[in-house]
Amino acid sequence: MIQFREGYYADIRTEDRSHTVISYKAGILEEMKTRVERQAFLRVYDGKLWYYASVTDIDHLQETLDGLYAAATENPQILEDPVVRRFERNRDAVSSFDGCSVRDVPLKEKQALLLSYLPLLSEDPCVTMPTGTYLDRNSRFSFQSSLGADIRYDYQTCGLAFSCSMAEGEKKFNGDWQKGGTRFDEMKGLEAEIRAAVAERTAFLRNSVPAETGKFPVVLSPEAAGVFAHESFGHKSESDFMLSDETMKNEWEIGKAVGSPILSIIDCGSVPGSGFVPYDDEGTRARKNYLIKNGVLAGRLHSAQTAAALDEGLTGNARAIDCTFEPIVRMTTTYIEGGDLDFDQLIAPVEKGYFIKTIRHGSGLSTFTIAPSLAYEIVGGKLGRPVQISVLTGSVFETLGLIDGLTKDVQLLSFVEGGCGKMEQMNLPVGFGGPFVRVSSMNIQ
C-alpha cells in the first residue's frame, strides 16, 4: 500500500506488458519471442518542478517515491495549484480483453497462423524476398494518485505485417501490407485479402510509371487521409506547443476558420483499436474532442499542465509510450468525419489527378509531407495506371481549405508496426482514418 504525503502531488503508473513477435524472412524463422516487462513511472510535483523516476523494480515503489519527495519541496498549498486542481479522481476498473487475451493464445498457434499465410507471398516469381511478421501486445495498466485516483484497465493489439521485395529486370519495388486489430481471431481467414494485396503490388512493380510533377487534384484513401489529418492538424492541436509563446492563444483562437466548411477532425480515446486510451496517463477519462468542426477550430488536446496554462478543460490526451517517459500531450484515434458522396462520385469530376491508396510515411509542420507507396492516376474521372510519387507536399492551412469532397463511409485503422513519434517518444500506438477525401490541389513531386 503506497503512502502518499501531504504537501505534494504524486502519482504512480505501472504497466505489465506482454509482447509477442514472430517473424519469417524468405521462409526462414528469424525471431520468435514473448517478452513480459513490468515497469513503473512515478511523479512528484511541488508546484514549481516535476520530479520523475522510471523504474523496473516495482517491488520497491515506496522507496523510489520517498526519494522523489526528498528532492521536492513541501508545499502546503499544493491542492490549490491550478494543475493539481484539474486532475480527475477517477476510480474504475475496465477489463476489455478478459476471455480473449493474446496472453492465453499459445505461441505455437500464433506461429501456425503466420506460417499459413507465408506461401501466399511467393506465388509470383517477381517476389524475391518475402517477409512476414506476427505481433501482439497485451498491457495491464494501473494508476494511483495522491488525490485518490485508482484506475486499472487493459489494452490489446494484434496484427500481421507482410513485406515483399520485388525485382523484375530493372524494375524494383518493396510492397508492404498490414492488418491491425485487437483480437487474435480477427487475424484468421485473411487469405483472399492477402493474395489480392500481393497481386496489386506485383502489378505496381510491372506497370507503374513516374507521375507527372506539379499541382494536381488528389484523392486520399482513408489511410492517407487519416495520416494527413494526424500529421497536418493533429500535431498542431497538441497544446504543449502553445505554452512557450503567449501570442499563440490569439493565433489559435477557438472559433477561427481553419479549413473547408465540409471538414471536421476528431480525436477520441474511447474508440477501439490501437488508439484506445480509456484513461490517459494522468488518470483523465477519454472523451470525444472535435479539433475542427465544419472548418472552424473547435478544440485542442491537453494534459493537466497545458489545460491549466490555457484555462481550458481536460481532454484525456496525456500519454507516454511506456513507463520510461513522462506523459506529454499526444493524440489517441484521430479521424476525419465522413461526407455525402460515394467513391465514384468523388473521383468523377477529376479530369487529371492522382489517387493515393497507401503510404510509407508522413510528417507535418507548417508544410506536410506524405510519401505514397501505392498511387494511381485519375484520368477523365476514372482510375488509371499505377504511378510512382516520391512525396506530396503542401501548406497545411492552404490544403485544409482545398478539401472539396468526402465519401460517406469512414474507416478507422490501427498501426501494426511503428506509430506516432514526437520528440524523444517514438512509436506511440494511435488510431487514424477517415473517408476518401478529395483535395482540389496538392503538390506532386
Place this chain on the structure above:
Amino acid sequence: MEKEFIKETERSVTLNVTAGKIDSFRELEKTTGTVRVYDNGCIGVAGCLGEPDEKELTARAEEALAFGIPYPCGMEGPLALEDLREKEIIPIPEFIPTMQSFLDRLGEMCPKFALTNKISLTYNRSEYRNGAGRRLVSSGRAFNLELVVQNRGSGNLFDTFLGWSGDHFDAETLLAYFKKQYDAFYNPVDLEPGRYPVIAAAPDLFGAFLQHFVGDLYAAGASLLSGKFGQKVFSDKLTLRDDMNPATAPGVCFFDAEGCVAPDFRPTLIENGVLKGLLTTKKTAGQYGLPNLGTASAAYDGVPGLGFHGLYLEPTARSLKELVPGKAVFVVMASGGDVTPEGHFATPVQMAYLMEGGQLVGRLPELSVSGHFYDMLGKDFMGCVHDDPIEGSKLCGIEMNVEKV
C-alpha cells in the same frame, strides 16, 4: 554449444524546458542482460530487465533453442578491448542551475526565440564476452541539447531548432553559434529556383538511401545497388562509414551486438566511391556470401538484426567556405523526404539559411530540394566538412534542384 553474454547499463538525467524555464527533472536507470547460445546451427536467446543472473538466463536461452531459429554462425575470436570515456560533463547536482543559467543567457541574447524541449546527460556502458575469449567493454557519456524554437508571434509550432550533442559542454561556443543563427533568422532572404549547393547533416540527405544498402534487398535484386558490390558507383570524394567511434560519436558503443569490431570503429559502406559494404548480420552475410559489416543491433531479448549507428562521411574540406565558396542552402531541418523505386529523391526543407562564403546570411523561405540517388552520391556530391561551424558537426554538400514550396 557456444555462448555470448551481454550486459548494458543506461543512465540519464533529462530536463524539460518550457518557455526557457526548466520545469521537470527525470532520472532513468536501466540495466539489461542477454545470453545467446548457439547449437546445431540454431540460436537461443534469453534476456532480462535488471541485474542479470547469467545462470538463469543461460538455462532459458538453452530452452529457446527449441524454437529452431536458424543462425549458423560462429563466435568472434579472442580479443580484449576497452574504451572507457567516463569523464563527468556536469555534476548532477549542478545540472539544473548550470542549464538554467545557460538558458537565461540564451534568452537574453535571443529575446524573440521561445525555447522548449529537452537537455540531457546520458551515460551508457556495454559489456560483451563470449566463449571464444572475446571481452569488450565500452562506456561513454554525452551531453544533448535539443531546443525547439518558436519565433514569438509567428503562430507556428516550430520555427527553427537549436541543438548540439557531444562529450562536453562549452556554453560560450554554443551561445556564439546560436547568436549567429538568431541574427540570420531575422534577416529574411529569397532565392530564385534553380541548382544550388545544399549543405546539410548527412542523415537529412542520405537517410532515405540507407534502405538500398540493406544486404537482404541487395541479394534479392531489389536494391538500386544490386550487383554492384566492389564496383565504383559514386564520386571519388565519397567515403561513407557507420560511425561507431566514441571519439566522433559520443556515447556510442564501439562494438556491435555480435561483438564485431571494425577498423577505426567505423565499418565502411563506400570508400572513394566504391561500394565496399552492405548492412548485414553475421547470419545474412553468410547467407548471401557478403562480408559482414559488423553493425548488427539486437533487443536485449532478441536475435541480432540489422543495425546502423550514425553516418560518417570522410572530410574533403577543412571549412564550409572551402567546400562551398559561393552561395549555398544551409539546411536546419528537412523532414519527410523519400525516394521512388527508380531513385528520384525529394524532400521538403522546413528551415534553411542562405550561406555565402561559409557564413549564414539570412533565413530562406520553405523549400523543396530534389535529385537522383546516383547523381547525389555521384557527380553532384561536393564533399564533406567536419568541425564547422562548431565542433561535432558533420556536414555534406550536394548540388541539388531547389524550389520554393
